[in-house]
């Protein structure tokens with residue numbers, strides 16, 4: 303792998319940037335792999351990378367039906383934070399946060415991770431009680447967090463309406479300074495490049511249409527374009543399409559797939575240097591390095607696989623943003639899109655063995671899995687390497703929906719992002 | 720934006736008057752106390768979540784406030800039919816779907 307550096311940039315300038323190496327190979331799939339990862343989003347690519355790097359398993363294929371990172375990874379609003387309520391999930395998201403903090407160096411790829419802080423606003427007494435409880439829990443978990451009053455919020459975001467004039471005045475907020483945003487595409491590309499360099503085969507335009515099973519164990523996959531490809535172990539990381547994949551394998555998941563929309567404004571001069579989220583008026587906004595306001599809110603209520611939703615959902619989102627930031631009322635919106643998120647009843651992911659031996663699923667991240675990409679990949683790789691749940695992934699078994707050990711993160715998951 | 724026919728009000732209304740309530744035709748176990756954890760968990764949480772024809776429950780939340788069922792394609796978002804609780808869907812397979820194209824309602 304060609305190492306990226308400032309010196310390299312100058313060097314390549316001398317040859318008019320014509321000698322850059324391809325970022326990854328485009329190999330023909332082999333007949334058999336040690337591990338097949340289905341789904342080349344951020345989570346699948348990170349899983350392959352850590353399998354190769356941490357566990358020395360390099361005979362891996364990532365099978366992606368479209369192009370790498372073209373699913374929710376390409377469509378999310380890139381908010382990263384780790385201030386979840388319960389120990390199990392906070393530990394997982396904080397594990398991701400620690401990996402984020404060294405990720406650009408580790409991958410030799412600038413993922414533009416920017417720890418500009420995340421504010422979660424409270425507008426009611428109950429909001430504030432929840433926020434205090436969560437921040438206190440976070441502190442016990444060793445995760446940074448503070449409870450701010452409107453005066454302190456005003457210092458961080460001067461043009462937000464912190465007066466008592468709005469219908470739901472801001473009463474306070476939780477503040478995680480280590481939270482922020484990252485460049486979504488760069489995360490997928492960085493993991494893909496680094497995994498490829500370790501020998502992982504990235505196969506694009508290769509849709510998995512069935513799982514091959516013998517005596518209740520998965521032995522490979524049937525693909526649309528390359529026939530049967532065998533593997534000792536299979537990890538399925540297909541986000542919104544996971545229920546469809548499970549149906550192929552012959553079982554059900556506790557998931558529903560919903561459209562989740564987001565939109566960006568035209569680029570404007572720097573105006574917002576942090577991330578502002580509100581569960582109650584229901585919306586969130588940050589500003590990208592390009593200058594556009596990145597805005598999102600809730601899912602469309604119906605099940606859908608169409609990567610689009612209804613307009614009134616966006617309308618409500620924008621209403622919430624204008625309530626918080628009257629100054630944005632005349633900013634023009636540029637683009638709007640949707641992804642398909644796999645929502646789980648307790649707003650926590652599933653990283654789990656399944657009723658089919660050698661077939662593992664990593665899904666259910668719903669509206670908020672981008673922030674977990676490194677931790678999810680790292681933890682799922684350990685699970686796949688061991689062939690069973692690890693300390694970290696054990697609580698996220700799909701069978702928690704049988705025994706009732708749910709991890710309710712609806713409060714901390716809050717506004718869908 | 721869906722334009723939905725409420726079988727109770729017997730008229731088309733805009734989506735914002737309605738609320739989607741998930742998969743339809745999931746019978747509550749007759750004797751919950753005798754269910755195994757697995758049976759109860761399946762009933763509570765596990766869903767078919769298909770890509771394609773889906774029978775689902777909707778409520779006319781700011782209209783008549785009654786629940787009804789809908790058959791809808793989750794890929795194309797086409798609403799194929801709506802029918803009252805207790806009735807059976809008339810469209811259940813892809814083949815039937817084609818025949819029914821003529822009485823299709825407006826999608827997004």
Ligand SMILES: Cc1cc2nc3c(=O)[nH]c(=O)nc-3n(C[C@H](O)[C@H](O)[C@H](O)COP(=O)(O)OP(=O)(O)OC[C@H]3O[C@@H](n4cnc5c(N)ncnc54)[C@H](O)[C@@H]3O)c2cc1C
Nearest residue numbers: 341343345367373374375378379381510641671672673719
């Ligand atoms: C609008 C929006 C905003 C969001 N905002 C945030 C946010 O601010 N912060 C945050 O943390 N999270 C956010 N999320 C959630 C986040 O995007 C996802 O949880 C995360 O990206 C999931 O990553 P993934 O790699 O599992 O999924 P994906 O990137 O969707 O990857 C799954 C891949 O599997 C492939 N696939 C599916 N079926 C098959 C098959 N049969 N064969 C081969 N390949 C297949 C797909 O093509 C896809 O590329 C948002 C999501 C959306 C839609």
Ligand SMILES: [Zn+2]
Nearest residue numbers: 725728779783
């Ligand atoms: Zn009605």
